[in-house]
Amino acid sequence: MLNQLIDTLKKDEVNWARFMDQFVERNIPSKTILLSEGGISNQFHFIKKGCLRMWFNKDGKDITFQFFFEDQAVASIDSLLSNQPSMFSIESIEPSTLLSINKKSFELICQVYPEVRDGFQNILFKRFSNYAQLFLSRIKDTPRERYEDLVLNHPEIIKRVPQHYIASYLGISPISLSRIKNRK
Amino acid sequence: MLNQLIDTLKKDEVNWARFMDQFVERNIPSKTILLSEGGISNQFHFIKKGCLRMWFNKDGKDITFQFFFEDQAVASIDSLLSNQPSMFSIESIEPSTLLSINKKSFELICQVYPEVRDGFQNILFKRFSNYAQLFLSRIKDTPRERYEDLVLNHPEIIKRVPQHYIASYLGISPISLSRIKNRK
DNA sequence: TTCTAACGATAACAATTGTTAAGAAAACCA
DNA sequence: TGGTTTTCTTAACAATTGTTATCGTTAGAA
Numbered sequence: 001m002l003n004q005l006i007d008t009l010k011k012d013e014v015n016w017a018r019f020m021d022q023f024v025e026r027n028i029p030s031k032t033i034l035l036s037e038g039g040i041s042n043q044f045h046f047i048k049k050g051c052l053r054m055w056f057n058k059d060g061k062d063i064t065f066q067f068f069f070e071d072q073a074v075a076s077i078d079s080l081l082s083n084q085p086s087m088f089s090i091e092s093i094e095p096s097t098l099l100s101i102n103k104k105s106f107e108l109i110c111q112v113y114p115e116v117r118d119g120f121q122n123i124l125f126k127r128f129s130n131y132a133q134l135f136l137s138r139i140k141d142t143p144r145e146r147y148e149d150l151v152l153n154h155p156e157i158i159k160r161v162p163q164h165y166i167a168s169y170l171g172i173s174p175i176s177l178s179r180i181k182n183r184k
Numbered sequence: 185m186l187n188q189l190i191d192t193l194k195k196d197e198v199n200w201a202r203f204m205d206q207f208v209e210r211n212i213p214s215k216t217i218l219l220s221e222g223g224i225s226n227q228f229h230f231i232k233k234g235c236l237r238m239w240f241n242k243d244g245k246d247i248t249f250q251f252f253f254e255d256q257a258v259a260s261i262d263s264l265l266s267n268q269p270s271m272f273s274i275e276s277i278e279p280s281t282l283l284s285i286n287k288k289s290f291e292l293i294c295q296v297y298p299e300v301r302d303g304f305q306n307i308l309f310k311r312f313s314n315y316a317q318l319f320l321s322r323i324k325d326t327p328r329e330r331y332e333d334l335v336l337n338h339p340e341i342i343k344r345v346p347q348h349y350i351a352s353y354l355g356i357s358p359i360s361l362s363r364i365k366n367r368k
Numbered sequence: 369t370t371c372t373a374a375c376g377a378t379a380a381c382a383a384t385t386g387t388t389a390a391g392a393a394a395a396c397c398a
Numbered sequence: 399t400g401g402t403t404t405t406c407t408t409a410a411c412a413a414t415t416g417t418t419a420t421c422g423t424t425a426g427a428a
Contacts, residue, residue, distance in 0.1 A: 058324040
């Protein structure tokens with residue numbers, strides 16, 4: 001997703017080196033909270049290795065919204081753009097390696113490269129559209145249908161994400177997920 | 185919502201008259217389908233009088249996403265912007281009076297007024313944010329909590345929208361909605 | 369290697385919701 | 399005004415899901 005943006009940056013080797021300095025690489029263990037719901041987000045994370053999830057909590061009820069793997073950008077866009085408290089938490093599911101950049105540095109990049117800014121707007125729109133699809137599927141489809149979609153179209157999730165997080169993503173208890181799997 | 189845009193247009197009386205010609209006023213009876221799911225949307229509607237709903241269907245299951253009343257703009261934004269089939273249907277709940285404008289005319293307006301285009305982008309972002317809130321509430325909150333929120337914060341909906349559409353919005357059967365109301 | 373923690377599957381019971389049906393009231397149309 | 403349609407409430411029954419508990423397996427840490 002951010003690959004296109006990074007490709008744009010790479011065309012200019014001088015500034016590429018300069019901006020890469022703005023990215024901080026770090027290793028984090030499993031279950032590291034990168035952002036808590038209600039906190040203000042000021043970072044983008046680029047996953048070099050590992051898996052993250054974006055989730056929120058309601059009365060102790062854990063609901064996962066999206067999983068992220070290598071080569072994907074992760075941020076709480078709502079908080080980033082509006083400087084308001086984030087609706088989501090971001091947490092690692094596996095030990096992971098991240099490249100992180102803060103909002104200010106990223107905005108500097110956008111000033112130097114209008115095409116990066118435009119590309120970012122495009123990415124934003126696409127991500128909002130993707131969220132709309134997730135939203136609709138969440139409402140429209142039964143947990144079973146959504147599980148089957150994961151099996152067919154997102155085998156990486158099935159392979160690497162613990163069942164109880166998958167259940168959290170489907171909005172059901174882990175016990176109900178076991179039942180769904182047994183009904184095949 | 186489109187009020188700001190229209191205020192911008194009104195500042196220029198010559199062009200205001202020209203562009204108002206692009207709006208078509210029409211009266212529609214209750215249960216008029218303005219846009220079907222899967223169709224391509226090329227219109228904005230501004231509600232002068234009446235009430236519309238945006239909804240989608242899954243296996244005969246009717247799920248309402250949002251209600252619109254007077255002074256609100258209605259469009260299937262996903263389809264409008266992407267020229268792809270709409271995820272939603274738009275339908276009148278009451279006999280209504282609409283001011284409608286097609287996409288091309290609206291784009292002409294945006295070319296003449298860059299500030300309209302920018303304002304529109306802002307409105308888009310706000311609407312996407314609002315959809316995100318609706319989305320989260322839809323997942324996070326129980327139908328009962330969401331019904332109580334309607335009673336407190338959206339009495340117009342309670343007053344004017346038939347119960348079974350409210351149930352559709354809450355994602356439950358009308359029978360379950362009766363039960364919720366009885367448990368107060 | 370051993371111990372501990374995490375994870376997944378399953379059973380039993382309770383709670384909730386959907387479907388079908390029926391009846392009453394309200395709204396609409398000729 | 400009378401007839402029809404729509405809407406809402408309620409009951410009965412079925413289906414689904416959640417909660418609690420238990421057990422076995424796997425992964426991680428010392």
